[in-house]
Amino acid sequence: GAGVSQSPRYKVAKRGQDVALRCDPISGHVSLFWYQQALGQGPEFLTYFQNEAQLDKSGLPSDRFFAERPEGSVSTLKIQRTQQEDSAVYLCASSLGLAGISEQFFGPGTRLTVL
Amino acid sequence: AQSVTQLDSQVPVFEEAPVELRCNYSSSVSVYLFWYVQYPNQGLQLLLKYLSGSTLVESINGFEAEFNKSQTSFHLRKPSVHISDTAEYFCAVSHSGGSNYKLTFGKGTLLTVNP
Numbered sequence: 001g002a003g004v005s006q007s008p009r010y011k012v013a014k015r016g017q018d019v020a021l022r023c024d025p026i027s028g029h030v031s032l033f034w035y036q037q038a039l040g041q042g043p044e045f046l047t048y049f050q051n052e053a054q055l056d057k058s059g060l061p062s063d064r065f066f067a068e069r070p071e072g073s074v075s076t077l078k079i080q081r082t083q084q085e086d087s088a089v090y091l092c093a094s095s096l097g098l099a100g101i102s103e104q105f106f107g108p109g110t111r112l113t114v115l
Numbered sequence: 116a117q118s119v120t121q122l123d124s125q126v127p128v129f130e131e132a133p134v135e136l137r138c139n140y141s142s143s144v145s146v147y148l149f150w151y152v153q154y155p156n157q158g159l160q161l162l163l164k165y166l167s168g169s170t171l172v173e174s175i176n177g178f179e180a181e182f183n184k185s186q187t188s189f190h191l192r193k194p195s196v197h198i199s200d201t202a203e204y205f206c207a208v209s210h211s212g213g214s215n216y217k218l219t220f221g222k223g224t225l226l227t228v229n230p
Contacts, residue, residue: 004158031216042119042205042220043159056217091159095216101147101166104218106159 002026004107006092012113013082021077021110025094032075033104034067035091043091049075050098082114117142119206121221129229130198136191136224138180138206145211148189149218150180153203162204165189166211176200201228 005024013019025032031050035043036059046065048056051072060067064083069075079086089111093104120139128134140146150162163174170182180191189206206221 033216035218040222042121042207042222043218045217045219048216056214059217093159101164101215103161103164104216105161106151108156108158 004092004094004105006107006110008110009108010111012115014115015082015084017082018078018080019082019112021090023075023092023107025073026105029094029096030098031095031102032069033093034077035093037089037091084114087112087114117146117208117219119208119219119221121206121224123224124222125225127227127229128196131195133194134196134226136204136226138189138191138221140187140189140208142208147209147211147215148182149207150191151205151207159205196228198228198230200226202226
C-alpha cells in the first residue's frame with residue numbers, strides 16, 4: 001500500500017508570500033503529525049491531529065502557521081507571510097493508533113525555501 | 116522538558132567494521148526511546164524502539180540498542196556494517212505518560228560506510 005505522501009516536494013516562495021503544504025496520510029491512520037526540520041537539525045514537533053481534531057499545536061512557531069485536517073484524512077499546513085527563517089523541510093507523519101507507542105510513518109517531506 | 120544529544124554528527128567507517136552511534140537524553144519522567152533512519156532521498160523510517168521490558172532491543176537488519184537508565188543513554192550498535200547502512204540516524208524520545216505522541220529528536224548522525 002501507499003505510504004505517506006506530501007506535495008509539493010519542493011517549494012520556493014518570496015518573502016511575504018503565503019504557502020500551503022499538503023499531506024496525504026496512510027489510509028485509516030487516526031493520528032497525524034507535522035514536524036519542521038531545519039538544515040542540520042533533527043525534526044521538531046509542530047502539531048498533532050487525532051482524526052479532525054487538532055489536539056496539540058504547541059510547536060507552531062507563530063500565529064502565521066496554521067494547520068487543518070477537516071475530514072480527518074488529508075491535512076494542510078499553511079504558512080502566511082513567509083519569512084526566511086521558515087525555510088526548512090516540513091515533514092508529515094501518520095500513525096494507526098492514538099498513543100505514542102503507535103509507530104509514526106513519515107512522508108518524504110516538503111522542502112520550503114523562502115527567498 | 117526533554118532533550119536528546121547525539122554527540123557525533125558524522126561517523127565514517129569501513130565496511131564490515133563495528134559501529135556505535137551515541138545517544139543521550141534528559142528527561143524528568145519515564146521515557147520511550149526510538150531510533151529512526153533516513154536513507155538518501157527517503158523519509159524517516161523507524162529502526163527500533165524501547166517502550167518497556169528488556170533493555171536490549173534489536174532491529175531486523177542487525178542493529179541493536181540498549182536502554183541504560185543510569186547513564187540516560189540509548190546507543191545504537193551494529194557488529195558489522197554494510198555499504199547499504201549508509202544513512203542518517205536520528206535518536207528520539209517521548210514521555211511515557213501524557214503527550215507521549217510528541218517525539219523530540221536529536222540532530223542526527225550521518226553514518227558513511229566506505230568500501
